[in-house]
Every structure is written in C-alpha cells, then in structure tokens.
Amino acid sequence: MSTIIAYFKGIGQGLNTLWTGMKVTGYYFFHARKEIITMQYPDNRDTLKIPERFRGRVVMLHDQNNEHACNGCTMCEMACPNGSIKIITDKILNPETGKAVRIIDKHIYHFSMCTLCNLCVQACPSNALAMDNSYENSVYDRSELTFVLNQPGSKIRDNVKD
Amino acid sequence: MQAELISKDGTQEYFVNMGPQHPSTHGVLRLVLTLDGEIIKRVEPHIGYVHRSIEKMAEFDTYKQIIHLTDRMDYLSAHMNNEAVALLVENALEIEVSDRVKVIRTIMSELTRLASHQLWWGVMGMDMGAITTFLYAFRDREMINDIMEETTGARLTMNYNTPGGVMFDLHPNFQKQVKEFIKIFKTKLPEYDELLSGNIIFTERTKGIGKLSLADAISFGVTGPSGRASGFACDVRKTNPYSAYDRVNFTEILLVEGDAYARYKARIFEMWESISIIDQLIDNIPEGVIMAPMKAIVKLPKGEFYQRVETARGELGVFVVSDGNKTPYRVKFRSPGFSNLSVLDHISRGHKIADLVAIMSTLDLVIPDIDR
Amino acid sequence: MNAIYDFSILTGGIHERLSGLMSPTAVMITEMVIIGTLLIVFVALMGLVLVLAERKVAAFFQLRLGPNRVGPWGSLQTLADFLKLLTKELITTKSADKFLYNLAPFIVMLTPFLALGVIPFAPGLQIMDMNIGVFFITAVSSMGVLGILIGGWASNNKYSLIGGMRSAAMVVSYELSVTLAIMTMVIMTESLSLSEIIASQSDGWWIIKGHIPALIAFLLYLTASTAETNRGPFDLAEAESELTAGFHTEYGGIKFAFFFLSEFVNMLVVASIATILFFGGWMPFHLPFEWAVGFNHIMDFIPGIVWGFGKVTFVIFLMMWFRWTFPRLRIDQILNLEWKYLLPMNLVNFLLMALIALSGFYL
Ligand code: SF4
Ligand code: SF4
Numbered sequence: 001m002s003t004i005i006a007y008f009k010g011i012g013q014g015l016n017t018l019w020t021g022m023k024v025t026g027y028y029f030f031h032a033r034k035e036i037i038t039m040q041y042p043d044n045r046d047t048l049k050i051p052e053r054f055r056g057r058v059v060m061l062h063d064q065n066n067e068h069a070c071n072g073c074t075m076c077e078m079a080c081p082n083g084s085i086k087i088i089t090d091k092i093l094n095p096e097t098g099k100a101v102r103i104i105d106k107h108i109y110h111f112s113m114c115t116l117c118n119l120c121v122q123a124c125p126s127n128a129l130a131m132d133n134s135y136e137n138s139v140y141d142r143s144e145l146t147f148v149l150n151q152p153g154s155k156i157r158d159n160v161k162d
Numbered sequence: 163m164q165a166e167l168i169s170k171d172g173t174q175e176y177f178v179n180m181g182p183q184h185p186s187t188h189g190v191l192r193l194v195l196t197l198d199g200e201i202i203k204r205v206e207p208h209i210g211y212v213h214r215s216i217e218k219m220a221e222f223d224t225y226k227q228i229i230h231l232t233d234r235m236d237y238l239s240a241h242m243n244n245e246a247v248a249l250l251v252e253n254a255l256e257i258e259v260s261d262r263v264k265v266i267r268t269i270m271s272e273l274t275r276l277a278s279h280q281l282w283w284g285v286m287g288m289d290m291g292a293i294t295t296f297l298y299a300f301r302d303r304e305m306i307n308d309i310m311e312e313t314t315g316a317r318l319t320m321n322y323n324t325p326g327g328v329m330f331d332l333h334p335n336f337q338k339q340v341k342e343f344i345k346i347f348k349t350k351l352p353e354y355d356e357l358l359s360g361n362i363i364f365t366e367r368t369k370g371i372g373k374l375s376l377a378d379a380i381s382f383g384v385t386g387p388s389g390r391a392s393g394f395a396c397d398v399r400k401t402n403p404y405s406a407y408d409r410v411n412f413t414e415i416l417l418v419e420g421d422a423y424a425r426y427k428a429r430i431f432e433m434w435e436s437i438s439i440i441d442q443l444i445d446n447i448p449e450g451v452i453m454a455p456m457k458a459i460v461k462l463p464k465g466e467f468y469q470r471v472e473t474a475r476g477e478l479g480v481f482v483v484s485d486g487n488k489t490p491y492r493v494k495f496r497s498p499g500f501s502n503l504s505v506l507d508h509i510s511r512g513h514k515i516a517d518l519v520a521i522m523s524t525l526d527l528v529i530p531d532i533d534r
Numbered sequence: 535m536n537a538i539y540d541f542s543i544l545t546g547g548i549h550e551r552l553s554g555l556m557s558p559t560a561v562m563i564t565e566m567v568i569i570g571t572l573l574i575v576f577v578a579l580m581g582l583v584l585v586l587a588e589r590k591v592a593a594f595f596q597l598r599l600g601p602n603r604v605g606p607w608g609s610l611q612t613l614a615d616f617l618k619l620l621t622k623e624l625i626t627t628k629s630a631d632k633f634l635y636n637l638a639p640f641i642v643m644l645t646p647f648l649a650l651g652v653i654p655f656a657p658g659l660q661i662m663d664m665n666i667g668v669f670f671i672t673a674v675s676s677m678g679v680l681g682i683l684i685g686g687w688a689s690n691n692k693y694s695l696i697g698g699m700r701s702a703a704m705v706v707s708y709e710l711s712v713t714l715a716i717m718t719m720v721i722m723t724e725s726l727s728l729s730e731i732i733a734s735q736s737d738g739w740w741i742i743k744g745h746i747p748a749l750i751a752f753l754l755y756l757t758a759s760t761a762e763t764n765r766g767p768f769d770l771a772e773a774e775s776e777l778t779a780g781f782h783t784e785y786g787g788i789k790f791a792f793f794f795l796s797e798f799v800n801m802l803v804v805a806s807i808a809t810i811l812f813f814g815g816w817m818p819f820h821l822p823f824e825w826a827v828g829f830n831h832i833m834d835f836i837p838g839i840v841w842g843f844g845k846v847t848f849v850i851f852l853m854m855w856f857r858w859t860f861p862r863l864r865i866d867q868i869l870n871l872e873w874k875y876l877l878p879m880n881l882v883n884f885l886l887m888a889l890i891a892l893s894g895f896y897l
Contacts, residue, residue, distance in 0.1 A: 014362035037304070053313070
C-alpha cells in the first residue's frame with residue numbers, strides 16, 4: 001500500500017515541480033511588455049549609454065589648437081604586449097637652444113592587433129593617449145584598421161616635458 | 163562503473179565524433195565516443211583546437227603584459243586569472259598592496275564568479291533542453307557586465323589588475339550599482355531553483371549521474387565546485403586566503419554525493435555565498451591608494467614562484483621561473499579546466515549520451531582554459 | 535447553432551453551381567483539385583503562422599522581442615525564411631541512400647495532410663466526414679514516425695540514426711497512450727465520427743461534463759501527444775544539444791523545411807483533436823443547465839470558426855509553454871514515463887470512464 005501511496009505522491013510532487021517552473025515562465029510571458037530586456041541595437045544608437053571608461057580604441061588627445069602631448073618617447077610602444085604601436089620619430093632643431101629635439105613624426109597604431117589592454121595609455125608619461133568609446137569598428141579592409149594617431153599638421157604642446 | 167567493452171549479445175560498438183563543432187561541447191572540444199547503442203563505453207577528449215601557446219607567449223612578455231594574456235584563458239574568470247599573476251608578482255617582490263585594493267579585488271572576484279556561475283546555469287539548462295534558462299541567466303549576468311564595464315572599461319577581458327594594485331579606481335556609481343544588483347539578484351536566484359533545481363525532469367536527469375568519489379576527485383585533481391561536490395575541501399579562498407578572503411565570513415560548500423546534481427547544487431550554493439561575501443564588503447571598502455609604488459620595469463628576483471587562486475572553475479595555479487629578467491624564464495598555468503576534463507571519461511562510462519551532456523555541463527568546462 | 539455560420543451553405547452552393555456546369559465525374563475531379571489546392575495553401579499558411587507564433591511566444595517567454603524586422607511585427611519573417619529555404623541548393627549527401635533520403639520528407643509531410651482531411655474546423659468546414667474519423671486519424675498519425683525513421687536511417691549519419699531510433703522507440707510507445715486517451719473519450723461520445731463527437735457536446739464540453747476522468751484523459755492526451763509530435767520536453771529525436779539536429783542533421787533547404795513544417799502542422803492536428811474531444815471543437819461554450827439557455831444563446835453568436843481556432847490556439851499555446859519551460863527527458867525516462875505512469879493511469883482512467891458511462895452519471 002505504501003508503495004502505491006508513494007507512487008501517487010511522486011506523481012503529485014512531480015506535477016507540482018513542473019507547475020512551479022511553468023509559473024515562472026508564465027509570469028514572464030504575461031508580463032513581457034515590462035520584462036523584455038533586449039535592445040533594438042542599431043535603432044537605439046542615440047539612446048545607447050556607453051560608460052565613459054569603455055575601452056573602444058586608442059586615440060591621441062588633441063586640443064583645439066591641434067596640439068597633442070606626445071613627445072615620441074616610445075614608452076607606449078614598449079608597453080604594448082603585441083606590437084600594435086609603432087613610433088616613428090623625427091628630429092628638429094630647436095631655434096632657441098640650437099639643440100636637436102626629438103619629436104613624433106608618426107604614431108602608428110594597428111587596431112587590428114590591439115587587445116585593448118590599456119597598458120599603453122597607462123605607460124604614457126605625458127598622458128597623450130586615451131581610450132575612446134567607439135564601438136562600431138568593423139571595416140571591410142584590414143588596412144583601414146591602421147591609424148596614425150597624431151593628426152596631420154599637429155604639433156606638440158609647449159609645456160610638455162621631455 | 164567500468165563497463166565491459168564488448169557487449170554480450172555481440173552487437174558492434176561504434177565511434178562518434180562529438181565536436182569539435184558541437185552545440186554542447188561549448189567551444190572546440192572534440193570528444194571521441196565509443197558507444198554501444200546509446201551507452202557510452204569510452205570518452206576520449208581531444209584537445210588543442212584553441213591552443214594559443216599562452217605559456218610560451220608569456221615568456222616574451224613583461225609581467226604587466228602577461229596579465230592581459232590570462233584574460234583569454236578562462237575568459238569567464240578573467241578577473242581571477244589576472245589576480246593570480248598580480249598576486250604572484252606582488253608576493254615575489256614582497257609588495258604590500260593597500261587594503262582598498264584587496265577589497266576591490268575580492269569584490270570583483272566574487273562578481274566575476276557570480277557572472278560565471280550565472281552563465282554556467284543558463285548553459286546547463288540549455289544543454290538539458292530548457293533553452294529559456296539561458297536567456298534568464300543572461301539577463302542577470304548583463305547587470306554584472308554593466309558594473310564591470312563601468313569600472314574597468316571592459317565587459318569580459320577586463321585586464322583590471324596590475325602588479326601592485328588595480329588599473330582604475332572604482333567608479334563613483336560602483337557601490338550603488340552593486341547593491342542594486344545584489345538586491346535584484348536575491349529575488350532572481352530563487353527562480354533558478356524553481357526552473358531547474360526543483361524540476362522533476364531535471365533532478366531525474368542529474369541525480370546519480372556521473373558519480374565522482376572523493377578519492378577520485380583528489381587523485382584526478384578535480385577542484386572547484388566540481389571537487390567540492392564530492393567532498394574535496396579544496397577552496398583556495400579557505401586554505402590559502404589571499405586578498406580580503408581572510409576577513410570575510412563564508413562557508414566552503416561541501417557536498418558528499420558527488421553526482422551531477424551535487425555539482426549543480428554546489429554552484430547554486432556558491433552563488434549565495436558570493437552574494438554574502440559581496441554584502442559583507444561592499445559597505446566598507448577602505449580608503450587607500452589603488453596602486454602600490456612600483457618600479458617602472460618589474461623584475462622578479464631569481465627563483466621559482468607559485469601562486470594559486472580560486473577561479474569559478476577551481477584552482478588556478480601560476481608557476482613562474484624567473485632568471486631575474488623583466489620577462490619570466492618559464493610560465494606554467496595549472497588550469498582547473500584541464501584537470502576537471504580529465505575525469506570525464508572516468509565518470510561517464512556506462513551512462514547515456516544525454517548523460518554525457520549533463521556531466522559535461524556540470525563540470526563547467528571552458529575550452530580556452532583547457533587548451534590555453 | 536446559428537445557421538449563418540455554417541460553411542456547408544457555401545460549399546453546397548459551389549457544388550450545385552459546378553454540378554450545373556459539368557458531368558458528375560468532372561465535378562468530382564474539379565472539387566478534388568480545388569480542395570487539394572486549398573489544403574496545401576492552408577497547410578503552408580498554418581505552417582508559416584505557427585512558426586511565427588512559436589518564435590514570438592518563445593521570445594516572450596524568454597524576455598526577448600522575437601522577429602520584428604520583416605513586415606509589421608515581424609509577420610513576414612517566416613515567409614522570408616521559407617523563401618530562403620526554398621531557394622537553397624538541394625544537397626544529397628554522398629553516402630546517403632538516395633531514394634529513401636529523398637522520400638522521407640514527403641512521408642513526414644503526408645501524415646498531417648491526411649489527418650487534416652477529416653478534421654472539422656468549423657460547421658461544414660471539413661473535407662470528409664468519415665464515420666471512423668477518430669480511427670483514421672490514429673491510424674494515419676502513426677505513419678509520421680516512418681518518415682523520421684527513414685530519414686534517420688537514409689542519411690547515413692550516426693547522429694541521425696540515433697535520433698531516428700529514439701523517435702521510433704518513443705512514438706511506438708506513446709501511440710498507446712494517445713489512442714487510449716482518445717478511446718476514453720469515445721466511450722462517452724459513443725461515436726467515432728468527429729462531427730458527431732462535436733455534436734454530442736452541444737450541451738457542454740466533455741471536459742466539463744466528463745468529470746475527473748475527462749480531465750485526466752486530457753492531461754494524459756496532452757502529454758502523450760506532445761511526445762508524439764516530438765516536441766517540448768520530448769524532443770529527443772532532435773535533441774539539439776546532444777545530437778546536433780538528430781534525424782534531420784543531413785537535410786537542408788526545402789527538405790529540411792518539410793521536416794520543420796511537419797512538426798508544426800502535426801501540432802495543429804494534435805491540438806485540433808484535443809479540441810474536438812475535450813473542448814467541443816467549434817462548438818460554442820454551452821452550459822448543460824436549464825437556466826443557462828440565454829447564456830448559451832449569446833455564445834452562439836460567436837462564429838464556430840472563431841471557437842474552433844481559438845481553442846486550438848489555446849492547446850497549442852499550452853504545448854509551447856511546456857516546450858519553453860522544461861528540460862528534455864532522457865530516452866529511458868521517456869519510456870519509463872509511458873510504461874510506468876501514463877499507460878497504467880490511462881487504463882484505470884479508461885475503466886473509470888466506462889463505469890461513469892454505464893451508470894449514466896454525467897450531465
Ligand atoms: S591597448 Fe594594449 S594592445 Fe592596444 S595598443 Fe595599447 S598597449 Fe597595445
Ligand atoms: S604616446 Fe605617450 S608614451 Fe607614446 S610616444 Fe607619445 S608620449 Fe611616449
């Protein structure tokens with residue numbers, strides 16, 4: 001007799017657990033309007049909130065005079081774990097002291113290799129680099145992922161120490 | 163357990179390749195199954211499909227740079243992997259990090275553990291055929307990812323730790339967000355029980371499946387929730403407390419059954435423990451610097467160093483041989499996934515294909531962690 | 535029943551017009567062609583609608599939005615998918631058994647077509663009123679598994695084979711429960727003709743009139759028929775996390791679409807039978823009491839086709855709810871469930887129902 005009771009009890013409990021699960025999904029079905037969490041991605045670009053620290057891409061900060069803070073010290077190049085940065089420096093003669101000063105010619109950044117580890121930004125002694133919040137970075141050709149970070153015609157800010 | 167390899171009625175055994183592309187191997191793991199009908203006679207894992215030779219690459223990287231490689235091992239425990247290397251360097255150089263860093267690291271670790279277990283729960287449900295759990299798990303995990311993104315700037319491969327501290331200070335919103343998440347998640351976690359843990363189909367499918375005895379767990383080196391479900395007290399957070407784990411109260415989840423259901427339960431209980439750890443720490447994050455003073459170029463003294471941490475999957479060990487240079491001479495990661503996978507053949511013999519899927523999900527394998 | 539909603543007026547009118555134009559043989563052939571075309575269109579349409587419904591329902595269960603790009607509310611999404619499948623190249627794998635491989639999708643698709651032939655969806659909206667309709671459907675619906683088995687075998691793929699074998703073992707067992715649950719109700723209705731079964735519920739649906747045995751029979755039928763359609767927690771013939779796609783792993787393009795569509799049309803058939811047996815088919819909601827005459831009369835103003843499809847929708851929704859909540863069973867558990875729980879319960883329930891019918895203890 002006890003086995004028969006156990007048999008029916010088993011059925012009852014089993015059905016109960018099934019109903020418990022169905023209640024959870026059922027709740028969400030009937031409250032779908034409130035509970036839906038997916039975003040309509042390409043449509044919500046304007047309202048999308050990207051945290052300011054989001055690491056999207058390495059950029060060099062330029063001010064309104066098209067001046068940056070990079071003096072070509074190559075610290076970022078050394079800090080990068082995968083060789084995504086290549087610094088090409090140049091020398092110019094300082095007209096006042098008459099000494100040759102190193103300046104940045106091209107700060108080449110291979111986005112295709114970058115792992116967005118933030119080490120270069122941290123390594124830069126003059127805080128010339130930063131991470132921007134861009135997130136739509138796909139391109140059709142790999143070469144489009146190589147950037148020159150210092151903008152054309154830009155020059156180093158005066159107060160940057162060597 | 164050890165089923166006979168030739169069946170008595172003379173039927174033929176056959177091989178099935180499960181993977182490298184298969185929905186339930188969660189990555190590129192290839193299992194060569196020897197089957198008799200639906201009964202599994204042998205499971206042979208073939209690994210190496212995502213081998214990126216992280217250990218070798220690490221030999222050419224400075225200690226700061228190694229950390230970003232560890233993100234890519236067990237990507238679901240990225241923070242803990244980072245922490246392992248950071249702790250190793252700090253211990254080798256005898257740097258004392260500030261209390262703030264310790265607490266931040268602990269909270270972040272537990273958040274990562276929660277996120278990892280949430281994902282595992284969703285995937286577990288999906289492997290068992292209940293696809294809805296996957297979406298529910300992602301709903302909750304999304305909150306953690308947002309918190310991570312706000313503070314560390316990345317959602318998965320955070321690279322937040324550096325030797326001597328952490329990269330950024332906490333975001334001003336951090337405490338508020340975490341508290342809100344904990345509050346919401348405390349109401350959502352019982353749903354996990356209602357949907358799967360209690361469900362009769364689920365319990366029937368996992369109870370008594372893939373039993374792993376304590377002796378086997380120890381000899382195979384199965385750590386993490388999978389080991390603890392067999393009663394193996396292997397929680398590094400308890401045995402060798404690091405960061406702030408010595409100042410929080412939490413229980414090490416120890417179960418005795420050792421079957422798939424126990425492994426499942428262990429993780430659910432661990433989520434509650436993680437919540438309690440975060441609860442204890444979130445309100446009293448001490449002030450302090452986030453970076454201990456470090457030399458620009460980190461050089462470890464000559465010698466051998468070992469550091470272990472508890473990731474979401476088990477014990478991660480980092481072994482570094484240094485010859486005094488700025489790059490290590492040799493790095494070896496003892497990844498939990500690899501040891502946990504090794505037990506798969508042992509515990510799934512004699513079960514059915516459907517059970518193999520259940521066993522695999524309760525072992526919570528992350529393939530890049532196995533291959534490195 | 536309000537006569538204005540009777541479709542037989544329309545069909546009868548067409549028949550008379552055609553008879554006036556041509557010979558009886560020609561009339562028959564024309565009508566067959568018309569009905570065949572309509573049936574194909576109906577099945578295709580229902581398939582598309584149901585696939586869309588499933589995706590939307592699943593999405594809402596899962597806190598998603600579901601398809602919402604093609605057409606308003608994503609309504610053309612399944613049509614677009616169908617067109618995509620239609621234009622795909624037909625591939626027959628090299629080591630497959632060519633003939634059987636190509637045959638399987640048609641067998642799978644044929645079953646619901648045959649079954650749909652006898653199902654009345656609304657008054658007069660029935661292709662053929664067979665006096666053994668119930669028997670015909672149970673006989674025909676067991677053919678579907680043949681297609682699955684053939685498909686699994688002919689693909690020459692181990693995953694497909696396992697899926698096919700699982701399905702065969704399962705469907706053969708669950709046929710019993712389905713049939714017994716149907717039989718339980720046939721005791722009450724005292725007829726095998728589907729339209730007569732519906733007519734017998736003009737004073738109240740069997741699920742209300744039939745007491746607890748009818749309720750149990752409904753639950754048993756729902757469980758067993760979910761298994762028979764390879765859906766929900768019993769979808770281990772496909773078992774996507776175990777066998778990648780089970781029996782249709784090797785199928786692509788339109789042949790895959792056939793397998794896919796047949797699942798949904800089967801669901802429609804199964805739900806229609808459930809509706810007919812337990813909820814009175816297109817019969818409006820009537821109460822078997824004296825005082826409820828006015829109420830019954832108001833109910834009559836809702837057309838039968840609305841009642842019919844409304845109830846079918848409800849049963850289908852239940853099946854979707856199961857599918858999107860429960861984990862999948864293992865093969866031995868499925869057989870356990872059938873032989874240790876469903877079948878004994880069905881037999882006892884059958885006896886109980888017989889007793890009730892004999893004692894006349896129903897409204
Ligand atoms: S973010 Fe990391 S990988 Fe990218 S350029 Fe900077 S250092 Fe290199
Ligand atoms: S960006 Fe910074 S680290 Fe890199 S070269 Fe310029 S100044 Fe040096």
